[in-house]
Amino acid sequence: MAKNKKSDNIEPKILDVDASMQGTIAFHDPVNLRINGSFEGRLDTKGSLSVGENATVKADITGDHIIVAGRVMGNIIASQSLSLVAPAKVQGDIKTPLLTIAEGAIINGIIDMDNSQSTNQSDVLTLKEVAQYLEIETAVLEEWAQRRKIPAIFEENKWKFRKSEIDKWIQTEKIKV
Numbered sequence: 001m002a003k004n005k006k007s008d009n010i011e012p013k014i015l016d017v018d019a020s021m022q023g024t025i026a027f028h029d030p031v032n033l034r035i036n037g038s039f040e041g042r043l044d045t046k047g048s049l050s051v052g053e054n055a056t057v058k059a060d061i062t063g064d065h066i067i068v069a070g071r072v073m074g075n076i077i078a079s080q081s082l083s084l085v086a087p088a089k090v091q092g093d094i095k096t097p098l099l100t101i102a103e104g105a106i107i108n109g110i111i112d113m114d115n116s117q118s119t120n121q122s123d124v125l126t127l128k129e130v131a132q133y134l135e136i137e138t139a140v141l142e143e144w145a146q147r148r149k150i151p152a153i154f155e156e157n158k159w160k161f162r163k164s165e166i167d168k169w170i171q172t173e174k175i176k177v
Helices: 127-134 138-146 163-176
Strands: 013-017 020-026 031-035 038-044 047-051 056-068 071-073 076-084 089-091 099-101 106-108 124-126 153-155 158-162
Touching: 124 127, 124 163, 127 138, 127 158, 127 163, 138 158, 158 163
Parallel strands: 013 031, 020 038, 031 047, 038 056, 047 056, 056 071, 056 076, 071 089, 076 099, 089 106
Antiparallel strands: 124 158, 153 158
């Protein structure tokens, strides 16, 4: 029996948001996300994110490849690259190893392009942030951390988590189930 085989390269899913949204959007798998409307909250993406020319985003953004043509009010952390295309207006701090700024784009914030640190500080999450990320109560997460059921560091009287280690932990827990 012959199977109809398509390309082995799986393209990331494309999501085009043209509406007003509020909340947290988090992707664990690569996606091509385009925001053309307004968004308020938190964006945590894998793959590429495009903020359209008419878009207004009031959020802290983390992602791999980010392109901004619209207005962003919040900090941006791009693990691979960030491109600002006119008439982009960013009001917030930027952390990325590769930054492209087109003529006409405006930034009001601090730019950090230092890759020499071992794991960037943006990879460190608080107890509350990880609880939101995993969608569990903070008390449950704190108990897991104390019992060493989840990778965590107790430092300066508070629990700290590396996002990369949490993502690996999630994958290993999926395999066990």
